[in-house]
Amino acid sequence: MVGPGAGDVARETWVFDVDGCVVDSLTGTSLRPGARELLETLRARDVAVVWWSAGGAEHARRRAEHLRVAELVDGYAAKLGRDADGAYVLDRVVDDARSAVFVDDHPEDLPAWLDVIAVSTYLSDNPHDRGLAEAGRRGRSAKASPPTSARTL
Ligand SMILES: [Mg+2]
Numbered sequence: 001m002v003g004p005g006a007g008d009v010a011r012e013t014w015v016f017d018v019d020g021c022v023v024d025s026l027t028g029t030s031l032r033p034g035a036r037e038l039l040e041t042l043r044a045r046d047v048a049v050v051w052w053s054a055g056g057a058e059h060a061r062r063r064a065e066h067l068r069v070a071e072l073v074d075g076y077a078a079k080l081g082r083d084a085d086g087a088y089v090l091d092r093v094v095d096d097a098r099s100a101v102f103v104d105d106h107p108e109d110l111p112a113w114l115d116v117i118a119v120s121t122y123l124s125d126n127p128h129d130r131g132l133a134e135a136g137r138r139g140r141s142a143k144a145s146p147p148t149s150a151r152t153l
Helices: 035-044 057-066 133-140
Strands: 013-017 048-053 075-078 101-104 115-118
Touching: 035 048, 035 133, 048 057, 057 075, 115 133
Parallel strands: 013 048, 013 101, 048 075, 101 115
Antiparallel strands: none
């Protein structure tokens, strides 16, 4: 996976599930309405973006490339094993999962302590879908920012 570089201190990171979340689960060929705008918003805010899929990191990369948003994604990761509670393990997904935001249509598959924006499942190409609206609102508002005094402006 590629995440925030070693030199990045507390860079905000968003981790997106792929199929059924930002890409339709039926054909995998349509980007969910609002997804590109959200990714552009996060990029403008210097938020790191990871696409994370049970189909594997390469599957996630192919989806992003096919849908022409790969330039807005910083890294790809695989949903690997599950823990004793049935939740996906977070190894090698993000440096600090506790400070990351996850977007997923199956939040029940994620550890309960994560910051998850649950979305409805995006089943098939639907230009009227608004499932990413809440994520879009979150994306536009800065999360916990570093102390002002520590920032170099
Ligand atoms: Mg999904």
